[in-house]
Amino acid sequence: MATSPEDSHPFAILPIPNKGYGCIANRPISPGEVIYQEATIMHIAIPAQRLTETHITTAFAALPDAQKKSVLSLHEGTHRTDLHSKVMRIFKANTFGNGSACWLHPTISRFNHSCVPNATTHNDPCCLGDEAQIVAEREIAEGEEICFSYNNEMYEITTARQRRALLQKQYGFECDCRACGGGEEGRARDARRVLIKALRARLHGLRTSDFGILDDGGGEENELAELDLWVKEVQVKEALPAGKRAAYNVLLGNLREAEGMPATDVAVDYWHAAEAMLDQLMQMQDVVVLQWAKNVQLYMEKAIDVMERVRSPYDHESQTLRSAWKAMQSRPCLKVALAYLDGALEAKGHELMSVDDEEPFAIQITKSGELQVLYKNECDKLFEARDDISVASQEDEPSPDGILRSIRTKMSTEKLRSHIASHGVYKLIGAALTCAAPVAAYWMMR
Known part of the structure; x- marks a missing residue:
């Protein structure tokens, strides 16, 4: 049965094969249109890597009953056998963060990931405070799933194989978007993302981390958590003209x-x-x-x-x-x-x-x-x-x-x-x- 946060919003939350639930457009959506806006809950002023079960269960216990019910209905991340609490697994699988804090958006968490997204998140504190928006990046047809990238900074510089390892470790799913589908298009996209990685590094005078650990699909959770995107050169290159x-x-x-x-x-x-x-x-x-x-x-x-x-x-x-x-x-x-x-x-x-x-x-x-x-x-x-x-x-x-x-x-x-x-x-x-x-x-x- 379809559900919608409010009848006025241009999407419904529906079951999707092999994905659990997702957000499907119930009418055409124009580029730049705000699809949904939502305040944060369970805001914890600690980086995700340092979160403990105590931090999360304490924040959860402080929620009103209606918000607790909303949180418990989210994807649990059962692949994380190292996490013993259901609330911990839910929070880790659905959290948003900025390097100094993390939080939940219970409805925005229903939007699935794509490496070629048709929407993006927008959370400018100057305009939105603690709220976030989902904004259309292009024309979205009625019946099309609305997706955004869960970590664009990382996924725009990694190959399909590397993203597959990251997404499986963090969220427990395998992406089937156009960029991850293989074939000629997949190879072209991998090549462009390798070049994006090189351009970003050259422009900022940095070298990229070695992502070889991801090519084997391996790596323990703590190894992936400590994987830095950029490492400063020991000897800084001459500035680009x-x-x-x-x-x-x-x-x-x-x-x-x-x-x-x-x-x-x-x-x-x-x-x-x-x-x-x-x-x-x-x-x-x-x-x-x-x-x-x-x-x-x-x-x-x-x-x-x-x-x-x-x-x-x-x-x-x-x-x-x-x-x-x-x-x-x-x-x-x-x-x-x-x-x-x-x-x-x-x-x-x-x-x-x-x-x-x-x-x-x-x-x-x-x-x-x-x-x-x-x-x-x-x-x-x-x-x-x-x-x-x-x-x-x-x-x-x-x-x-x-x-x-x-x-x-x-x-x-x-x-x-x-x-x-x-x-x-x-x-x-x-x-x-x-x-x-x-x-x-x-x-x-x-």
């Missing part, structure tokens, strides 16, 4: 989008790409490279667009992005470049087009405050005269920013803007990396 940081973040956002990761994470990747591109733009002092300025704008527009697919424009996260973009636009170099590109400013030399109708490559702000158009060969000569590295120089080995550059040089400005607006350029990069991901991941982790 701004151009590479921008390209790596674009690729990371593209791969996460291809894998169906939360839109909020994808939006932040493009935001970071814009910040890195702006850093590179500001390093040029009096010369403003126009394509870099365009990229800053395109990446931030992409970030805001992705975020507002699943968040209201008035949400704290959306407002943070819009405030960041407003601050970027106040930077003199970007402000001048965007004004020139929009036709609000004129620069000397714009009318002197080359025989090939070459577009202006940069503008130079002279000591008198005037703007001077520079073409690519003029920029190279200028930078060579200053003993700078030419912005047109190529690297000795292939890199994500090299891929990005080779794609862009074949497009006009108008075509580039059109492709970015429709996400075409990102899909093109992603399609190329589907085959190249294992090689690229190996190269990046060397």
Whole structure:
């Protein structure tokens, strides 16, 4: 028999073969729609790894009878033979946490896991206090199961085999989502997640933990609990230059989008790409490279667009992005470049087009405050005269920013803007990396 927390909510809790219960949409759900919102119960201000049976039974005993009944109806996690209390098994199988505390959401706990989720949890303390929301990540059809990822930070960087071991140990089930199904699609998804792992490590100057223990399906519970996602390098690598940081973040956002990761994470990747591109733009002092300025704008527009697919424009996260973009636009170099590109400013030399109708490559702000158009060969000569590295120089080995550059040089400005607006350029990069991901991941982790 179907049950629903309230008739107004767009799902019913139904029995699902091999899953116990789950939440099924009872009408179409739009991206960004809040599916359910619920306060916490049994909030324990202790990290999950340090919880004892006494902590949990004490918190349970303090609940009203109705909440006790709700907790006892949840999945018990009978695979955990090391836990002797039913309440302990239920809490461990359904707990939420943030590294310093853990708690239950009795109805949200009914939503099952997927490594390719169609919903995500949202618990911004600034807006929601101790409540959490389930928010749709994409269109959800009537009759479709609503799922979110139980630990996206870990599952987006592990292969299907590794996730299988983690999920079995923690929750006692085997995931059957598209990412875990094997075959050609499963191999492509594994490759993309290996590359996500490498990109995250390179961007943060960290190395990833050895997940080999998971490949054998082994590992005691305490070994898995102590498995750290990231370990700082003993010797910190040289910081990535701004151009590479921008390209790596674009690729990371593209791969996460291809894998169906939360839109909020994808939006932040493009935001970071814009910040890195702006850093590179500001390093040029009096010369403003126009394509870099365009990229800053395109990446931030992409970030805001992705975020507002699943968040209201008035949400704290959306407002943070819009405030960041407003601050970027106040930077003199970007402000001048965007004004020139929009036709609000004129620069000397714009009318002197080359025989090939070459577009202006940069503008130079002279000591008198005037703007001077520079073409690519003029920029190279200028930078060579200053003993700078030419912005047109190529690297000795292939890199994500090299891929990005080779794609862009074949497009006009108008075509580039059109492709970015429709996400075409990102899909093109992603399609190329589907085959190249294992090689690229190996190269990046060397």
